[in-house]
Amino acid sequence: MTNERLRDALLRNGLDLDQVAKVTTVDPKTVERWITKGRLPYPRHRRAIAVMVRESENYLWPDAIAPERKAEIAESEVVKVYPHRHSVPADLWERLLDGAMEHIEMLNYSGMFLTDNPTLIKKLRAKAEQGVKVRILTGDPASRAVARRSDEEGIGKGTLAAKVRNGLAFFKPLDGVPNVTIRSHGTTLYNSIYRYDDDMLVNTHVYGFMAAHAPLLHLRRLAGGDLFETYSESFDAVWNAAKPPKW
Structure with a gap:
């Protein structure tokens, strides 16, 4: 499933695949899969992207964090x-x-x-x-x-x-x-x-x-x-x- 929240956040902040790939040290095709196929990035990558687009990880990836961890946060x-x-x-x-x-x-x-x-x-x-x-x-x-x-x-x-x-x-x-x-x-x-x-x-x-x-x-x-x-x-x-x- 396409991650429209992530796509929109990148567009609003004027960020392209190469820029995100550079910050997260991954291949641009990996970034593309995060968007078009809804693949879940590793936690360190999620944190980096969340900082770049000034959104919360929970907003960009609602199912990425376990309920008990959400309660702690x-x-x-x-x-x-x-x-x-x-x-x-x-x-x-x-x-x-x-x-x-x-x-x-x-x-x-x-x-x-x-x-x-x-x-x-x-x-x-x-x-x-x-x-x-x-x-x-x-x-x-x-x-x-x-x-x-x-x-x-x-x-x-x-x-x-x-x-x-x-x-x-x-x-x-x-x-x-x-x-x-x-x-x-x-x-x-x-x-x-x-x-x-x-x-x-x-x-x-x-x-x-x-x-x-x-x-x-x-x-x-x-x-x-x-x-x-x-x-x-x-x-x-x-x-x-x-x-x-x-x-």
Whole structure:
């Protein structure tokens, strides 16, 4: 079976068979078989390729790592668990944002706590100008999911929708900025996700609690890990179903 993930990753990074062969010290025909026939490279070769294309081994070769080994790596991907989002140090958000060089991704409904940072829009614009791909997913204020979540938090069905509109207004200055894309979604928000390259903050959601009072996981991507990749794929699934916001 063709390994389309590997093929796509090489194309996105402008890599050909000879370049991969040189780094992995194998024949180009071997690299071709890894792609066209789905042959599994040795672990050292998988690690080298994963570094080259900036993807996890688990993403490129989902069946290559034994389940028990994936579980061990997943534990190492957890940098810290915070009991509440509001207990995350402010300087951590700043440090991760400032250090991002390739990807900044945000998935939430309103993200109103982000508006507490008066320099956020300016920083996101500057990052985009440096070539960082910024993807922002906010809730659709007219969606049933937003109304349901608002009711579940005990703040009334229309309250969260108003917050979402305020959040959209906050991010509006970034609309049309190269490398910045903003979409709205009406999916159930199981987790809010904030990705900065290989670091990710996952704000879990708990029935009956506002997001600020729910736990947050700080994850760091590892080559053979599964945990970071799970949330990353979830982000992409929501992104693909989302639409441009109605400003």
